Amino acid sequence: MSAPAxxxxxxxxxxxxxxxxxxxxxxxxxxxxxxxxxxxxVTLFRHFQNKEGLLAAMMTEIVHKSHNRGLGEEVEWTGxxxxxxxxxxxxxxxxxxxxxxxxxxxxxxxxxxxEHAKKLIMDAVKPVRDRFIANLExxxxxxLVRRGIDLGIATDAFTAMLFGGMLRMTAGFHWGYESxxxxxxCVDIFAAGISPASKP
Amino acid sequence: MSAPAxxxxxxxxxxxxxxxxxxxxxxxxxxxxxxxxxxxxVTLFRHFQNKEGLLAAMMTEIVHKSHNRGLGEEVEWTGxxxxxxxxxxxxxxxxxxxxxxxxxxxxxxxxxxxEHAKKLIMDAVKPVRDRFIANLExxxxxxLVRRGIDLGIATDAFTAMLFGGMLRMTAGFHWGYESxxxxxxCVDIFAAGISPASKP
DNA sequence: TGTCAATGCAAGTAGTCACTTGCATCTATC
DNA sequence: GATAGATGCAAGTGACTACTTGCATTGACA
Numbered sequence: 001m002s003a004p005a006x007x008x009x010x011x012x013x014x015x016x017x018x019x020x021x022x023x024x025x026x027x028x029x030x031x032x033x034x035x036x037x038x039x040x041x042v043t044l045f046r047h048f049q050n051k052e053g054l055l056a057a058m059m060t061e062i063v064h065k066s067h068n069r070g071l072g073e074e075v076e077w078t079g080x081x082x083x084x085x086x087x088x089x090x091x092x093x094x095x096x097x098x099x100x101x102x103x104x105x106x107x108x109x110x111x112x113x114x115e116h117a118k119k120l121i122m123d124a125v126k127p128v129r130d131r132f133i134a135n136l137e138x139x140x141x142x143x144l145v146r147r148g149i150d151l152g153i154a155t156d157a158f159t160a161m162l163f164g165g166m167l168r169m170t171a172g173f174h175w176g177y178e179s180x181x182x183x184x185x186c187v188d189i190f191a192a193g194i195s196p197a198s199k200p
Numbered sequence: 201m202s203a204p205a206x207x208x209x210x211x212x213x214x215x216x217x218x219x220x221x222x223x224x225x226x227x228x229x230x231x232x233x234x235x236x237x238x239x240x241x242v243t244l245f246r247h248f249q250n251k252e253g254l255l256a257a258m259m260t261e262i263v264h265k266s267h268n269r270g271l272g273e274e275v276e277w278t279g280x281x282x283x284x285x286x287x288x289x290x291x292x293x294x295x296x297x298x299x300x301x302x303x304x305x306x307x308x309x310x311x312x313x314x315e316h317a318k319k320l321i322m323d324a325v326k327p328v329r330d331r332f333i334a335n336l337e338x339x340x341x342x343x344l345v346r347r348g349i350d351l352g353i354a355t356d357a358f359t360a361m362l363f364g365g366m367l368r369m370t371a372g373f374h375w376g377y378e379s380x381x382x383x384x385x386c387v388d389i390f391a392a393g394i395s396p397a398s399k400p
Numbered sequence: 401t402g403t404c405a406a407t408g409c410a411a412g413t414a415g416t417c418a419c420t421t422g423c424a425t426c427t428a429t430c
Numbered sequence: 431g432a433t434a435g436a437t438g439c440a441a442g443t444g445a446c447t448a449c450t451t452g453c454a455t456t457g458a459c460a
Contacts, residue, residue, distance in 0.1 A: 008406080008407080023312075024224070024226055024308065024309070024312065026224060026226040026227050027226050027312070029446085029447070029448085030447085030448065030449080031446090031447085031448090039407085039408090040407070040408050040409070041448095041449090042407080042408075042409085042449090042450085042451095043406080043407060043408075045448085045449060045450080046406085046407085049449095050448075050449075051448065051449090101311065104307055104308050104310065104311060105308050106308075107304055107307045107308055107367060108224065108304050108305050108306075108307055108308015108309060109224070109308060110304065110371055110372070111301065111304060111372070112223075112224065112227070114372050117371055117372060117373075118372060118373060121371060121373045122373075149385065149388065149389070150377065150381070150385060152375070152376060152377065153377055153381060153382055153385040154385060154389060156365060156368060156375065156382065157361050157365060157382070157385055157386050157389055159364070160360070160361050160362075160363070160364030160365040160367075160368055161357050161360050161361040161364060162360075162364075163360070163364040163367075163368075164359070164360030164361065164362075164363035164364030164365075164367075165356060165357065165360040165364075167307060167360075167363075167364075168356060168360055168363075171310055171317055171321060172310070172311070172314050172317060172318060173317075173318060173321045173322075175352070175356065176352060177350065177352070177353055181350070181353060182353055182356065182357070185349065185350060185353040185354060185357055186357050188349065188393070189349070189354060189357055189389075189390060189393035189394060190389060190393060191393075192392065192393040192394075193388070193389035193390060193391075193392040193393030194389060194392075208436080208437080229416085229417065229418085230417085230418065230419080231416090231417085231418090239437085239438090240437070240438050240439075241418095241419090242419090242420085242421095242437080242438075242439085243436080243437060243438080245418085245419060245420080246436085246437085249419095250418075250419075251418065251419090
């Protein structure tokens with residue numbers, strides 16, 4: 001079928017992900033991407049027509065990968081809220097950290113490529129967000145979350161905490177603790193921050 | 201003295217800040233920067249020798265500006281912890297948002313220009329962080345913060361929350377609430393998260 | 401065996417980039 | 431009025447960019 005053609009195409013896309021992440025959308029050249037894919041530069045243009053076409057194909061591949069990751073899908077939140085928050089936080093932070101380079105360049109270029117940024121948000125971050133909100137709602141029904149907090153905003157605050165923290169931890173400066181401690185403290189503070197007052 | 205010369209130099213640096221922030225460190229061209237400064241391109245090179253020299257001069261100017269801002273310097277934290285957190289958060293978020301474009305490109309290019317990233321962290325973010333930690337320490341001495349929390353990590357978690365939230369809010373997607381509500385919720389959750397249990 | 405699609409290779413095009421050179425002009429100061 | 435430093439202008443350099451063209455090679459399949 002399309003096995004061999006797709007294989008070349010895939011190698012180019014993988015090289016594009018790597019190169020765009022490392023060198024930036026501007027800094028990455030078609031020459032280097034082709035080279036990194038072990039392919040002639042012309043082949044790249046024959047597959048994607050131009051650099052923007054390659055970029056678009058790469059974005060849909062990224063979204064596809066994020067679906068396979070299925071962050072926060074595995075388990076229902078029953079019982080111990082803090083334990084569930086911790087598991088989510090570990091997974092979430094880990095997947096952010098493993099895509100650090102790509103995330104950095106997308107944060108930087110978001111305003112220069114609004115369509116791609118929007119696609120990423122709609123197709124990759126929003127599903128995770130929605131699942132997390134649903135889980136918080138269930139926890140609230142179980143009396144584990146205090147009233148008076150917007151669960152959408154709380155979700156965004158929690159993920160922003162891990163997101164911003166990851167950018168900070170990987171910025172090439174040592175802060176006197178490890179990422180595991182950071183994640184644990186985030187969970188600690190957030191869990192205490194949304195739980196009902198211990199004794200009314 | 202150097203009044204007229206410095207004026208030209210300053211105009212170039214201001215144009216550089218604007219242009220680098222908008223177009224990225226790679227995307228910004230000396231041609232455009234000079235044009236934006238109302239100056240001949242050659243003048244730019246006569247002042248800074250090359251693009252990297254201009255970049256360096258711009259960074260020291262940014263650090264200088266951040267000192268003048270003096271975030272979190274004004275008041276001692278007495279009494280109402282949550283009120284102080286809220287005032288800090290409003291100021292902090294506001295200054296992040298007003299420098300959004302610049303922050304985005306620096307997040308994106310941090311790994312490609314480690315020296316500049318490090319300088320920014322040491323000279324612009326660390327002082328604010330240290331002051332905030334000191335304030336939290338004072339609050340803890342007053343019994344307003346529970347034990348068992350690393351105040352450095354808590355500080356970083358709080359600022360990461362606002363930092364990540366600002367990147368999210370300005371990403372060109374509407375989340376169903378305004379930034380003021382986001383900041384308020386962050387403060388709410390953080391304040392509840394670090395305060396001692398309401399009744400032991 | 402012949403055909404066709406995918407790929408490689410060599411070369412080239414037009415545009416842009418950072419940066420340079422040489423010379424004219426202006427302005428302030430002595 | 432002479433001098434010097436800062437600036438403008440025109441032109442150019444070499445490197446690099448995205449992208450194209452024409453032709454040869456390969457390999458699968460009919």
